[in-house]
Amino acid sequence: MKNKIFLYLFVFAALVALYQFISTNNMQKAMTADVEGLKNEVEQLQDSVQKSQLKILDMQYFTLENNDDALAYYDHLNLENPSRYIEDKLLETNEPSGDNPLIPYEGMESDFKINKIKVLNHKWILADFSDGKFWGDLIIKYELKDDLSIDFTLLDHLLYARSN
Incomplete structure (x- = not known):
């Protein structure tokens, strides 16, 4: 067992x-x-x-921040962020009422205003504009002067056809 x-x-x-x-x-x-x-x-x-x-x-290849040669133009101005300064100055051209003077079109739904901005280098800017329904692009030449004023010159523009 x-x-x-x-x-x-x-x-x-x-x-x-x-x-x-x-x-x-x-x-x-x-x-x-x-x-x-x-x-x-x-x-x-x-x-x-x-x-x-x-x-x-x-x-980021075509940006002012990543272009040391273009940034060298602004070394003597002691700007902490030149790109932001230029964007702010361009946005200041948006009128409180009425179209932006750099945009060669009259707003159809409301006033055309610059919305988005890309500072390419020490001379050129790409910008987007819209009135809320219609939109387009701008190529702008700019010159930042020693007194920190900026002259903007429109080089070319494009208004997109609205598709339904």
């Missing part, structure tokens, strides 16, 4: 050990698959971040 109990205990212990081994093996395979999936996801995110950084660098 004693031998049968030991035999049953041995068989039971062997079955528990076998169950533990198979269960642990399956859990290890699942965790390995999860880790591999996460590694692939991290690689994709790193590629996405790298592509985004390259896009940002590409978009």
Whole structure:
């Protein structure tokens, strides 16, 4: 009788050990698959971040902030952010009532105002204008003088055809 109990205990212990081994093996395979999936996801995110950084660098190529040669023109003026100063001065040309004098069109829905501005270098600006329904683009030449006044000259303009 004693031998049968030991035999049953041995068989039971062997079955528990076998169950533990198979269960642990399956859990290890699942965790390995999860880790591999996460590694692939991290690689994709790193590629996405790298592509985004390259896009940002590409978009910043034509900006005053990233053009040391153009910024050298303003070293003697001691402006902390020349691009922001120029943008503010251009926005000041928006009349409180009436069209902006740099825009060669009359507003159709309301007054044309300059909305977005990109200072390309020490001479040129791209600007977007709109009256709320119609919009267009401007290429503006500017000259920042030693007394911090700015002369703006319209070089070219475009009013987009409204599509319904």
